[in-house]
Amino acid sequence: MTPRKGERPPVPEALPAPVVDAHTHLDACGAETPEQVAEMLDRANAAGVDRVITVGDTVESARWAAQAATWDDRVFAAVALHPTRTSEFTDADRSELERLAVQPRVVAIGETGLDYYWDYAPPAAQHDAFRWHIELSKRVDKPLMIHDREAHDDILKILDEEGAPSTVVFHCFSGDLAFARSCVERGFVLSFAGTVTFKNAHALREAARWVPADHVLVETDAPFLTPHPFRGRPNEPFCANYTLRDIATLRDQDPAELASTVTRNAERVFKLRDLVQS
Template sequence: MSAHGRRERPEPPEPLGATTVDAHTHLDACGCESADDVTAAMDRAQAVGVTRAVTIADDLASARWAVQAAHWDDRVFAAVALHPTRTAAVTAEEFAEIEALAGDPRVVAVGETGLDYHWDHSPPEKQQESFRWHIDLAKRTGKPLMIHDREAHADVLRILREEGPPETVVFHCFSGDAAMARECADAGYVLSFAGPVTFKNAADLREAAGLVPDAQYLVETDAPFLTPHPHRGRANEPYCLPWTVRGIAAVRGDSAERVAEVTERNAERVFGLS
């Protein structure tokens, strides 16, 4: 059972014919607490071809845990940041600890940060202030910036232009249309696609996934959220990624094996994985 609503996990998908990387997951929110839990989750993933995963923080406690998990299992890497919905009352001490954690060698990205205008947990000005700080942190650490962008496309792109983007920018769970995908690709950004690309009502997203250059896309679960079709609403975990890989393959006219290989190479390059 997943800790997220105690929902039942689906039966595993058919294994991929090649290996790949889950570029964005939340192992703590999947119910992992101990090193044994992390090992078990990664064993389930590896059995279907998902051999590595980046586990993402959304607050300070999650950031501490993500770094710990990345040291428990060498198939796991971490990203640390304060989620935009957690920025209403951030202290200097919290920012300082995120910066210290970002220096850990198992941390491969600054994220997830960005803007979320769907929820009103944090005022836009506070979110934008935090986003600018995280952009600067990514530049200073030389690590990729992993962006959460929900109903805030124009402001996210504007702030990146104003601040000047880090060398590598990843839009996690890309949610824009084809026009935005072209703009991001032209800017050199990397787009990471999750379960929604398989949803029946996501034609615009599939169009975007079909046009991104090979070198500029990743695959992710965002587990325990956004479980791909045909198991939408069930618990998600890194082992569920093959359904998304196969959905992207259908859109791009590629084999699932090629999508796995391309996204694995991209993840290795983007995150400096070994």
């Protein structure tokens, strides 16, 4: 019997080595309270996903993410205003994001960048906000987490003009091999979501097969982008297991080796080993 589309995928057998979900939205997954966050992380742990970075894309969700990271030592946060929301970006918004950005368990500035698929915010407003987030990332010395939708060239142009922060992560990397090479040449890290498991994503899969091991992260972007074969069903951090296994097959790599590499990368990029429960 085919499961209903709205049902959560099954929790898979645990990975042979733990991995970090480098980008998720726990609040959008329905986890609002400490108890709900813990329950969701318990499911992730059962699949071998032992830590997550929950991302705020509005000022309100950024505030929630920073708070949720103090509830459970398996949770860290990233804060920013999503590019599609930048048509109104007030001084009060900037002040609040600056306040949140320096909190110890906020480990990245993001997701920020450019989105030319939707027309919710004009390009000029997105560009200004992106430049501001780049400056904030450098000022607080935390990685910049990029949202890039149909904006590859302008993303790189602005990063080159402003001077990229020491660490840049392309969340839900969506480029081809040529764009992956351009990013890696600049020292950027590429984070792959469930889209890389889609069998028609030939250019993306080619990029994932090529990218050097120390430039790879894995994420869910939950509740969106559920990996194959559960596309269209609700996503959660435990589903990073499916994506990592698929990438390991694609790269002809042992899943334990890839999981260990991805975890080392996440710990290095986000300085996770430096943090304790606050």
